[in-house]
Amino acid sequence: MASKRRKHSVARIKTGSFERRLTLTRAGLFAGTRMATHMATNWLGGKDTRDTRHRAMLSSQAEFLVEELGKLKGSVVKIGQVMALYGEHFLPEEVTAALHTLEDQTTSLEWQAIRKVLAAELGAGPLAELEVDPEPIGAASLGQVHRARRKSDGLELVLKVQYPGVDEAVDSDLNAVAQLLKVARLVSLGPEFNDWLEEVREMMHREVDYRLEAKTTERFRLLLQDDPRFVVPRVLPEYSTAHVIASTFEAGHSLGASAVKALPQARRNALGKAALGLFFRELFVWGEIQTDPNFGNYRIRIAGDDGSDTGHDQIVLLDFGAVQRYPESFLKPVIAMIRAAYERDLDGVIEGGVQLRFMSRDWPEEVLYTFARVCTSVLEPLAADDRDWPPEAVNAQGLYRWKQSDLPSRVAREAAREAISRYFKIPPKEFVFLNRKLIGVYTFIAVLGAEFNGEALLRQHLFPADPSAGEGKRA
Numbered sequence: 001m002a003s004k005r006r007k008h009s010v011a012r013i014k015t016g017s018f019e020r021r022l023t024l025t026r027a028g029l030f031a032g033t034r035m036a037t038h039m040a041t042n043w044l045g046g047k048d049t050r051d052t053r054h055r056a057m058l059s060s061q062a063e064f065l066v067e068e069l070g071k072l073k074g075s076v077v078k079i080g081q082v083m084a085l086y087g088e089h090f091l092p093e094e095v096t097a098a099l100h101t102l103e104d105q106t107t108s109l110e111w112q113a114i115r116k117v118l119a120a121e122l123g124a125g126p127l128a129e130l131e132v133d134p135e136p137i138g139a140a141s142l143g144q145v146h147r148a149r150r151k152s153d154g155l156e157l158v159l160k161v162q163y164p165g166v167d168e169a170v171d172s173d174l175n176a177v178a179q180l181l182k183v184a185r186l187v188s189l190g191p192e193f194n195d196w197l198e199e200v201r202e203m204m205h206r207e208v209d210y211r212l213e214a215k216t217t218e219r220f221r222l223l224l225q226d227d228p229r230f231v232v233p234r235v236l237p238e239y240s241t242a243h244v245i246a247s248t249f250e251a252g253h254s255l256g257a258s259a260v261k262a263l264p265q266a267r268r269n270a271l272g273k274a275a276l277g278l279f280f281r282e283l284f285v286w287g288e289i290q291t292d293p294n295f296g297n298y299r300i301r302i303a304g305d306d307g308s309d310t311g312h313d314q315i316v317l318l319d320f321g322a323v324q325r326y327p328e329s330f331l332k333p334v335i336a337m338i339r340a341a342y343e344r345d346l347d348g349v350i351e352g353g354v355q356l357r358f359m360s361r362d363w364p365e366e367v368l369y370t371f372a373r374v375c376t377s378v379l380e381p382l383a384a385d386d387r388d389w390p391p392e393a394v395n396a397q398g399l400y401r402w403k404q405s406d407l408p409s410r411v412a413r414e415a416a417r418e419a420i421s422r423y424f425k426i427p428p429k430e431f432v433f434l435n436r437k438l439i440g441v442y443t444f445i446a447v448l449g450a451e452f453n454g455e456a457l458l459r460q461h462l463f464p465a466d467p468s469a470g471e472g473k474r475a
Contacts, residue, residue, distance in 0.1 A: 128153065
């Protein structure tokens with residue numbers, strides 16, 4: 001489906017709530033009628049045959065849903081993408097698989113429409129100070145990015161421009177998508193799903209709040225300004241508004257670029273350690289985490305590329321629209337659970353899971369301990385020793401090979417094999433986002449092809465008073 005889509009531009013993004021609701025209502029009624037017919041006739045044959053037909057129908061419904069969402073663009077597409085990333089606990093796998101095919105880089109808004117937004121937002125004077133490239137360097141569901149140059153001093157910057165009306169359409173779009181899922185019988189709208197839906201709503205409102213994103217970007221820039229391993233763009237308030245963020249242009253390679261792959265092993269290891277260390281600082285120190293694992297939010301700046309060699313390859317952090325701030329009431333049991341998993345204290349892991357409300361003391365003891373072991377296995381690359389590492393996950397120097405370990409897939413297979421999912425409760429929404437971030441960090445390190453043991457980095461935060469806990473240990 002996705003492969004048939006071609007890059008093109010449109011004159012406007014349709015954000016009229018009546019127009020969008022009508023389109024989604026029609027789609028929902030069609031899908032609902034089709035599902036009702038299927039349910040009425042899918043009683044013939046054996047259980048396996050019925051299950052196969054039902055899964056095929058779910059896939060068909062989900063593909064139809066994605067087609068309809070894709071036509072509307074704007075926040076509807078972003079809502080679909082968020083649901084794909086975080087909806088595995090709430091949506092059938094056929095639905096999340098289809099939602100993952102939503103593309104947001106293929107449609108941009110025509111330059112005349114963007115220029116009109118810039119003129120209205122910045123005013124004629126500030127806009128005249130800039131030379132803006134009419135061709136976007138990136139287009140997403142909520143807006144697009146254009147390079148620019150300030151005429152007075154040649155400063156290179158980027159302008160992130162929000163599409164007109166998308167901030168006002170968030171609530172109506174989310175309600176319409178939820179109704180479509182319900183009418184198409186793709187989800188049961190219970191209390192847990194409704195709570196999660198409200199979290200998606202809050203996330204979407206944060207995504208379109210460009211003033212908040214500008215402030216968050218500056219906060220992270222100040223937090224990291226003394227760490228030469230990271231680059232955060234500097235926001236230019238004189239060209240920033242509620243619907244435009246102006247920041248310095250920061251060059252770099254994509255994570256999968258050949259120049260990054262060609263870096264010596266030691267340098268890729270250093271980048272991997274930097275990514276893992278940043279995640280730990282977000283979790284243990286700041287309580288504030290950038291939860292969007294999209295690799296488009298990162299660039300790799302190779303030492304010497306920009307002519308001002310810092311002596312470090314650097315990770316450029318580009319997007320702070322999905323930053324989550326976590327309360328102490330959530331962080332405390334999460335950190336206790338991580339420490340228990342590190343120490344192989346299964347009872348402590350269970351206690352953390354119970355406090356976080358996705359494990360229950362009335363589960364069978366075997367299920368509780370199986371689940372605790374699965375949780376502990378997530379910390380495999382951070383373990384104090386390599387006794388449980390599979391052979392392919394260890395190099396000749398005894399270092400962990402993040403890519404070859406295939407850890408996320410192995411953990412998922414183990415959980416499915418132990419059949420604990422039927423006991424597993426929907427975790428708190430904060431845990432869903434945190435888990436997605438952790439998987440994103442692990443995958444980032446795996447794509448780099450980094451090989452290192454993460455234990456020292458973890459100990460540094462779990463046992464800050466321990467002089468043996470530091471980045472130099474077991475490097």
